[in-house]
Amino acid sequence: MKTQSIRLTIVTACLCLATSFQPLFAQATASKPLSQDEKMKWFREAKFGLFIHWGLYAVPAGTWKGQQIQGIGEWIMNRAKIPVKEYEQLAGQFNPVKFNAEQWVQMAEDAGMKYIVITSKHHDGFAMYGSKASKYNIVDATPFHRDPLKELAAACARHNIRFGFYYSQSQDWHEPGGAGNTWDFPSDAEKDKSGAYDQYLREKAEPQVKELLTNYGPVCLIWFDTARMMGTNNRAQRFLDIVHTLQPACLIDGRLGAKGDYRSMGDNAIPNQVVHEDWEVPATLNRTWGYKSYDNDWKTPEDLTFKLVDIVSKGGNYLLNVGPTAEGLIPQPSQDNLRAVGRWLKVNGESIYGAGPTPFGEELGAPDPTGKKDKKGNPAFAAKTDWRCTTKPGKLYIHLFQWPTGSFELPPLVGANNHSPVVTKAYLLADSQKQALPVKQTGPKWSISLPAAAPDKMNSVLVLEMK
Helix, strand or coil, rough: HHHHHHHHHHHHHHHHHHHHHHHHHHCCCCCCCHHHHHHHHHHHHEEEEEEEEHHHCCCCCCEEEEEEEECHHHHHHHHHHCHHHHHHHHHHHHCCCCHHHHHHHHHHCCCCCEEEEEEECCCCCCCCCCCCCCEEEHHHHHHCCCCCCHHHHHHHHHHHCCEEEEEEEEEEEECCCCECCCCCCCCHHHHHHCHHHHHHHHHHHHHHHHHHHHHHCCCCCEEEECCCCCCCCCCCHHHHHHHHHHCCCCEEEECCCCCCEECCCCCCCCCCCCCCEEEEECCCCCCCCCCCCCCCCCCCCCHHHHHHHHHHHHCCCEEEEEECCCCCCCCCCHHHHHHHHHHHHHHHHHHHCCCCCCCCHHHHHHEEECEEEECCEECEEECCCCCCEEEEEEEEEEEEECCCCCCEEEEECCCCCHCCCEEEEEEEECCCCCEEEECEECCEEEEEEECCCCCCCCCEEEEEECC
């Protein structure tokens, strides 16, 4: 009877897990081919996602042998030129007993985020899940002996948040054939020429991507990173084929080395103008992705809210990162600042989720009139920060970061057939009664009278219904 009871418990647990994945998995594995617009629909609606950089690098937390290592935390093995055999010893110290998948996903939900992307394997080569392709993973090589990604996948299914993986396909500093490690192994050019690199791809990278797309329910996207050496020998195409075969609804980012489903901007690189394609900005809350114990340069809720609105007003998505500790905790300032953004979204989310870009542009700024150059030698851009505009059919959402005195003057807007649209109603999004504000037209310009005080100190949203 005891054996039967144990078997029944196991079967029941498996059925519960399968049921939790079922609604999303049915969509991800649908036999009917998805059009590109159908594939991108959720991404265009979501706008705001959580990036998680978590791995062995959280153990040294930016310090190696008593010395603070410059640069981002997850690159400590590279920056300090740590030998593979020394870095491997971190696995024995990695025991994140305070990790709680439910709490992580709840925080993302509180922040108003609609999808989560976590590092399944970063450049250090360590898999944060139970991989059969390599014993160098969190289940087999650490005292934790659990698969946190499986727990996160189940929690995301419960909260109806989409789940995706970051996977470093090219760089793997642990493997003799992986790109990037030239302090233990030969140069990348030699690895390419000898066939060691292709051997690494076929024996580790490709099998691990298959594992991720097979064992974790529906995967909303695979976030590949650094395309070095991927442009030849059909390498990138092999990864495309794996994803399209196993989960045709899964999106592919822009860093594989072949055209993906959307464009990945540079790290923390928000474009100056509207970009008319699907795109995303990966960004940090402080100055690092992986946890560094002494990096406390946190972006404020005001700054994060502005960046979110700025990105959406230009047509993109914001993938904002947290770097959990080796204990499995998301730093409290990260949680506090993200939840502050979430409270703003509770009131103003209509102006973000599924919203389109501005029809204006002058509010974004203009090239610097003095001819200055930026750090890359390109013409500098003088950004404006007073207001932004997001859109939905028949509505303009004017995000006022600087509250105007008396009224807001809407720039001229030309609609179809060169006819100027008519503002039929104006109100504040935070006003549950949608009390109409006085509107005055002077030629092609519109003036909206505003209350003396802003309803929100971070960003007050003025809604203009248009005809």
